[in-house]
Amino acid sequence: MKKKEPISTGAEWTFDLINRYDEEIGRIAEGFRLDTYPNQIEVITSEQMMDAYSSVGMPLNYNHWSFGKQFVETEQNYKRGRMGLAYEIVINSNPCIAYLMEENTMTMQALVIAHACYGHNSFFKGNYLFRTWTDASAIIDYLLFAKNYIAKCEERYGVSEVEELLDSCHSLMNYGVNRYQRPPPLTAEEEKARQAEREEYVQRHINQLWNTIPQKQAEQLPKEQRFPKEPEENLLYFIEKNAPLLEPWQREIVRIVRKVAQYFYPQKQTQVMNEGWACFWHYNLLHQLYDEGLVTDGFMMEFLHSHSSVIYQPPFDSPYFSGINPYTLGYNMMHDLRRICESPTDEDRQWFPDIAGSPWLDTLHDAMCNYKDESFILQFLSPKLIRELKLFTILDDAASPTLKVSSIHDESGYRQIREDLAAQYNLGNREPNIQVYSVNVRGDRSLTLRHFVHNGQPLGESSDEVMRHLHRLWGFDIHLDSVMPDGTLYNSFHCPPRQQELIEAV
Amino acid sequence: MSYIIDRRLNARKKSTVNRQRFLRRYRKHIKEAVEDAVNQRSITDIDKGGQVTIPRRDISEPIFHHGNGGVRKKVFPGNKEFVVGDEFRRPEGGGGGGGSGSGKASNQGEGEDDFTFQINQDEFLDFMFEGLELPYLVKKQLRDATEYETRRAGYTNAGSPDKIHIIRSLRAANARRIALSGKERRRVRELKKEIETLEARLPDDDASAQIATLRLEIEELEKRIHRLPWIDDYDLKYNNTIRVPVPSSKAVMFCVMDVSGSMTQSIKDIAKRFYILLYLFLKRNYKQIEVVFIRHHTHAKEVDEQEFFYSRETGGTIVSSALNLTADVIAQRYPKGDWNIYVAQASDGDNWDGDSDVCGKILQSRILPKVQYYAYVEITTGPHQNLWLEYQNLQQGWPHSFAMHQIEEPTDIYPVFRKLFERKTEGAA
Structure with a gap:
């Protein structure tokens, strides 16, 4: 095959070039059956990136001091050069919004397009958690509704009043999600239409619950009637529906915080997989570009340099160590999964009889769609990878004066380490x-x-x-x-x- | 299909509201930091931004999380020599990352240092003005350091009626009339020529009939020319004026302070605020400001700012020594024509008995004729002494350039300035 002309040779990017790269990467991604939402690529400045950081990555959000604190902190760290900003932020919405920083070189922009616009994007669209918990087409509208609603409340009831309420809600945000029950999707129009109705209904319902006028029938019921009948794990939901003294607008704000928490819940549960999937695909997509002769050697050198620094895992005794790098773990597991499919060893056949030798693309897609971090690790972490990363478990029992190494990367430890690591990603254990x-x-x-x-x-x-x-x-x-x-x-x-x-x- | 959008020109400062909320919430901490900065900083760089530090625990957002204790397991990468069953002591603190606690706990361990950030000049001044009870207008004036002057800049097609430029407008009208009537006037000229040739053929009936019709046509055309409006909206030209920032002239500010034993540090701090306000006020009005510090007990001495505010002296008080020195410095270095001279004197009111009338004389003859403004503040809660009485006499003689006030606490500082501001705003209007 005749080698094609490279798309670009310099470091400077232009909108035309971004377009060309996006077309080519999109074409290759389609060949790998990456199903994505339409992409909306937005080029922004570093200051806008800091804005995005401080409103939890969303293009708009309601106002709260904690976002201001975040902004001030980010700005301070960035100005002192203590941290670089992320190259990109991508939002689980339809169309899928990806931010590119203007400071990036052409290579970085291409890397970000492959990583965010095709990697993360297809993950958002395919993974079962995102499909069931979030509605990508509605989130931006919902946030706009929330922002306006809260602004209106601030006007009517005062900024401090609303701020106190939000403080309280934020402190319980982690307990504002349904872990097991599946929520109905939220849409902004529905929200608006049903809001008035709900306010009234809930208020009436509450009044009945707290009714103190004695009722004859009630007295005949057995004394020890529990409320709630079943324990409730979603504290914010319980408060929204049952708190005796909240005003209707306060219930609505509790609901907004709860809904936002719910929207972010899948991201917390799939960090390793999500980043692993995106890294795996930017690596493969850009290599394909190289194989087709569309990018230069210099491009690949720069790309590989940033790729390897992103997936670098400092060992536990390094001063740079701050926990297991989700990029490393995720990328290596995805990569390893492909290896198990394509060239399995005897060990792999013994550990993964179902997938060893199966078509790799099917297996990877199946893994991406149907797992979360905990189950993904429990299912697919191979002994080979445990050896490569030299994983070991420390048992910390407060009753004993010493720490103990409970398992290492050897024949008797693989299973235990796999379980321990999976448990580490179980949100139920972390909170x-x-x-x-x-x-x-x-x-x-x-x-x-x-x-x-x-x-x-x-x-x-x-x-x-x-x-x-x-x-x-x-x-x-x-x-x-x-x-x-x-x-x-x-x-x-x-x-x-x-x-x-x-x-x-x- | 992808959409590529350039957002770089979108509205900036999206986080401003959140930042304001944050500042509002921690106003107590920020206020303390600003007070500190005011006390430590030199007067001349008072209106820069500042650094604020808040203890990390004060701004944490509480959540339910696991505390220390219990049994936990954690997986680490990069094993070197451990084998199953190895035991070792728990690392101290969360520092080494060796293994105690969850990832969250060690993050908090690292985060123990305080939360530090910058506030900008406006925010800094806001916090500094707080407690001085300045009216909003004055705060605004102090912040806008540039002064503008209105200058003529050509002509425009739009403006207010009082700025109409008559000659230009009529000239434009004339030009328009000439331009719009060109076709008609050319036709008139042609017709007149035709009439002339026809007149040569007179007395021919045919010709005279033709001449009559031509005359009619000319009349028609002239009527049409006449119907063109003499002046129209778009003929109007207006004088254009623009506002240009102009540097004002130079000013010198004398800070005169009693540093005898009776002046405590808190009195000096109040005095410092007083000087700062005066400095900021002058800075708004003048391009170049020099500050001269003169302190005195029984002798006066010109010193630098650090020594002025923070070195301690004891002994008696002779105010006239400082006034004499001030007058000398003015005479030597700041000729009246080139400099706007401001003097601010702060004292606790003590003076040696025989000295006060000397002070009055020096002020009367050597200082007041040369200065824009002389402000005397007496920072005391006690009864007034002879210096105050002497100065009261002076006030009647120099109502526009001499002000005196007693200050008991920082809120009293502003009224001293009111007079000064009044005069200045009149001038600006």
Whole structure:
């Protein structure tokens, strides 16, 4: 085959060149069956990139001081040269918005297009978590609705009032998601149309729940009726629907925070896979470009340099070590998966009888679509990769004075390390498991939460603070019991704090 | 299909609102940092931005997370010599990354240093003005350091009626009339020529009939020419004026302060704020400002700023020594024609008994005739002494260039300036 002319030779990019690269990369990506949303590539300045950083990567968001703090911090670090900005940010929306920084060279722009516009984009469209939890075509509209709604509330009820509420909601944001139940997709039009209706309905419903006028039938019911009937893991949802004193607009804001939390939930669960998938594809797409003679040797040198620094994993004793690099782990696993399919060893055949020797593209697509970090690692981390990364597990038991190496990369350790690493990406283990346990409906209206202690890990020291936020939302006493797996009480928090002496005296 | 959009020219400063919210929330911390900066900084670079540091724990956002303790496992990369069953001591703190705690905990460990960021000049001044109770207009004036002058700059086609340039407008009207009537006038000329040739053939009936019709046509054409508006909207020309920034002339500011034993550091800090305000005010009005620091107890001495505010002296107080020195410096270095001279004197009111009337005389004869403004502030909560009484007499003689005020706390500083500002805003209007 005759070698073609390279698309570009210099470092400077132009819009024409971006267009050419995008066309070529898109053509190759299609050959690999990467199914994407339409791309919207936006070229921005570094300052705009910092803006994007500080509104959690979204092109628009409601106003809150914490975003300002983020901005100030980013700006400070960037100006002092302590950190570079990311080359790109990509948003799970339809069309899929990708930001390119104007400072990037042509090579970097091409890398970013391959990485974000075809890698991440196809992941957003294909992965089951994103498909079920987020609606890419509605998120921008929804954020616009949220921004306007909150701005309106600020006008009407005052900035401080809204800020306090948002503070409280943010502190519970991690508990504003449904982990197991599948949510219905959200759309902005629906939201708007149903909002008034919901306000009214919820308010009426609440009033019934807290109705104190005695009712004859109620007295005949057994005394010990629980509310809620089942424990509720989504604290914000519970508050939105049941908090006795919230105004309708406050419920709506709780709902907005909850919806945003839900939208970001899949990203937290698929970091390794998402980055791995994107790195795998930018690597393959750009190599294909090179094989077709569309890019120069210089282009490839620059690309490989940034690629290898992105997927570099410092060892645990390096000063640069800050946990396992999700890019490294993800990229290597994807790459390894292809190897297992294309040239399996005996070990691979024994460990992965289903996929060893199968068509690699089918297998990779299947992995991308149907797994999250935890299950992906549990399923596909191979002994070979464990050896290459020299993984080992440290057991840290607070009861023992020393740390212990519990498994290393050897025959007896592979399975255990794989399990340990997968567990590390299980959000259920990373965040304390706290649920709404009961509400004292007939008495002081206090809300009792239950923390199910996992591996004997107690709650961190900012819990008291979070309790105060909960108290602000609920309006009545809050109790939080940490319960051991055997049902014994480990310790408990109260807001307002309980006066121990008072209780003892009575 | 991809869309490529250039967003670089989109609105900037999208995060401004969030930044403001952040500053508002931590106003207490920022205020402290600004106060510190005011006390440490030189007067002449007071209106730069500043660095603010907030303890990390004060700005953390609380969430439920795992505390220390319990059993946990963590996987690390890059094993070198460990084998199963190796045990070693827990590393101290979260620092080495050796293994205690989750990734989150060690991030927090690193993040222990305080949260530091920059605020810009406007924000800095805002926080500094807080507590001085300056009216908004004055704050604005202090911030806009450039002065503008209106200058003529040619002519425009749009403007307000009072700026119409009559000659240009009529000239334009004339030109328009000439341009629009060209065809008609050419025809008139042709017709007149024709009439002339026809007149040569007179008395021919046919010719005279023709002449009559031609005359009619000429009349028609002239009517049409006449119907052109004499002046039209788009003939109007207006004088154009533009605002150009102009540097104003030079000013010198004398800071005179009593540094005798009775002046405590807090009194000096109030005085410093007073000088800062005066400096900022002058900076708005003058391009070039020099500051002369003169301190005194029984002798006066010209010093640098550091020594002025922070070195301690003891002993009696003779104010006239400083006034004499001031007058000397003015005479030697700042001729009245070239410099706008401002003097700000701060004192706790003490003076040696026999000295006050000397002060009055020096001011009367050597200083007040040469200065734009002389401000005396007495920072004390006690009763007034003889210097105050002496100065009160002076005030009647120099109502426009002499002001005196007692200051008990920072909020009292502003009224001293009110008079000065009043005069200046009148001048600007």
